[in-house]
Every structure is written in structure tokens, then in C-alpha cells.
Amino acid sequence: MSESNAAWFPARRTRARNGVSPTSSVDGTRFAPVYAINNPERGVVVNPFLAERKSGWWDSVGKDTLVDDALVYVELESEATKVRTFKIDLVDGLMQTPEYTAAVIRANQPWTSEALIRRRVGARNRRQARLHSPNPIHLEAIITEGALRIQVGGPDVMRRQLRHLIDLSELPNVDLRVVPATEAYPAMGTPFYILSFDARYPDIGYVELLDKGIYLEEPDDVELYVIRFQGLRAVALEPDASRELIAAIGFGRA
Numbered sequence: 001m002s003e004s005n006a007a008w009f010p011a012r013r014t015r016a017r018n019g020v021s022p023t024s025s026v027d028g029t030r031f032a033p034v035y036a037i038n039n040p041e042r043g044v045v046v047n048p049f050l051a052e053r054k055s056g057w058w059d060s061v062g063k064d065t066l067v068d069d070a071l072v073y074v075e076l077e078s079e080a081t082k083v084r085t086f087k088i089d090l091v092d093g094l095m096q097t098p099e100y101t102a103a104v105i106r107a108n109q110p111w112t113s114e115a116l117i118r119r120r121v122g123a124r125n126r127r128q129a130r131l132h133s134p135n136p137i138h139l140e141a142i143i144t145e146g147a148l149r150i151q152v153g154g155p156d157v158m159r160r161q162l163r164h165l166i167d168l169s170e171l172p173n174v175d176l177r178v179v180p181a182t183e184a185y186p187a188m189g190t191p192f193y194i195l196s197f198d199a200r201y202p203d204i205g206y207v208e209l210l211d212k213g214i215y216l217e218e219p220d221d222v223e224l225y226v227i228r229f230q231g232l233r234a235v236a237l238e239p240d241a242s243r244e245l246i247a248a249i250g251f252g253r254a
Helices: 010-018 025-035 068-079 098-108 114-132 145-149 155-169 219-235 239-250
Strands: 082-087 138-144 174-179 192-196 204-208 213-216
Touching: 068 114, 068 192, 068 204, 068 213, 082 219, 098 114, 098 155, 138 145, 138 219, 145 174, 145 239, 155 174, 155 239, 174 219, 174 239, 192 219, 204 219, 213 219
Parallel strands: 082 138, 138 174
Antiparallel strands: 082 192, 192 204, 204 213
């Protein structure tokens, strides 16, 4: 990754700003002009792509709704042109119905208040809006067959979730594939994301943990996940066959 002011990627700026990760002395030099209030040089030292970035809906989301790393992720996702995601035991957040999202939160954090659950569901809905925007994000999602069979929220909620997956998979900017439960596959046990941006910026990998996330920015680290994703595509069903399997599971034919 380039060390020039113009190429300092948003991931580092955002994490430094939120205190998620420490900045190096070099990063600190870049950090000052980018975020100093009323700095007349801000538009000069920063690549126009970064200087013209606007505040987003995530700015109004409290830390009780989304932890720091999640806030960083949704900001990065808002800038991305493409997201590649692999999920093992649940549907990706960009494709979840509100009922499914709420059920996942209740199962993972049973102490969470219904008011907070509603705010988190609302935040997820705002993320999903990019799938239908005039300049939509391109989503390549790979999910295991096992995730489709877990009755998150009960049979009715899951049936509606599977119907929603089928509908989304028919969008021109969505490529949804299912890894059938027939053999071992690449990246077993490790769900992950790969975010792609403007051609001037490198891909970023993201691995989500229970209460934080790990960002992968070094090209060799990201390439490892890109290779795994390619391997997953090789063993996953094609989109049409994936839709058929989702429909079969959702309507009791498989």
C-alpha cells in the first residue's frame, strides 16, 4: 500500500479516527491534515475520491448499536464497488430479512433489549439499500447449504428468508451461490469478506469475530482469501442451480 497522502486508504483513516487501531508515526503525519478542523489544505493533500466523501447514515448510529469495528466496516462497505462474502452458518447481512436479523441477535445476545434490536435491524436495512440504489454495489455471496437449513427464527421466518434470497439472487448485481453439503470445501470454518473499491485502491479482507473484526490490508494476506473465494466458486453450485436448491429447501422438497 502506498505511503503517499493521496493513497492513504480510508480503512486506516477511519480506524485511526475511531481509535480502533493505533497509527504509526507516518500515519499520524497523514492523519493531521485529513481530519484537522478548518484545515485549508484538506482538499489539496487528499485524493479527490477521499476529499469528496460525505457523511453517511452511520454517523448517527450510536456505539451501543454498532461497535467500532462494525461502524468501520459499514463505512468501508458504503465506499466499496464490490463485496465478496462467504458465510458458513448464517445468511449474509446484506441479504437478511428483518425477522431473520432480529432472531440472530436474540440468539447471540439474549440480554439485548427489543429497542436495541430494532435499531440494529434498522441499521442493517440501511446497509441493504445499496443493493437497490441507482449505482448499486455488486455482491458475490457464497453460502453453505447448512446455513439454509438452520431454522433461524422458526420455519415461517426461515421460509420468508429463503424466498428473499431467491428474489435477491435475480438482481443483476447479485451473484448468489450455494456450496452443497456433499464434500469438504475451501476455507472451512472461516467466514470472510473481501471488499473491492475504486481501481486506485487495493482490496481489503475482513474477518468478523464475536465482538470485533480483523482487517487484512497487505496484498499477500488478501490474496490468500481471494484464492479461497475462487476455490469456493469452483465447488459451489451455479446461480440457477443454487436458486433451485434454495427453493427446494424452502418449500420442503429437499
